[in-house]
Amino acid sequence: MAKAYWIAAYRSVRDDQALAAYAKLAGPALQAAGGRFLARGMPARVYESGLDQRTVVIEFDSVAQAIAAHDSPGYQQALRVLGNAVERDFRIIEGVA
16 A cells, blocks of 8 residues: 655745644644654755745555544644644645555
8 A cells, every 4th residue: 555645835824823833733633643744844955946935744654544634633623723824735645656
């Protein structure tokens, strides 16, 4: 079974405090659901048409596990705290087997 990856690129952050409150809830909720943070932060270097924006990559054992993590009560609570504090490009992709 192929692993799955959450990739979130933050286009803008309107409320740093809300993002920090979200992170305090989201991190533990995602780890409890089997997520492993592989990368998070600003790019070390940007090439071609890349954007200099905060990016987070989280690994899961499967797409089903990644979706279940997103839909979990703990992560849904984190999303409520986040509200509209950020604009981000968020996707779940299946890894190469």
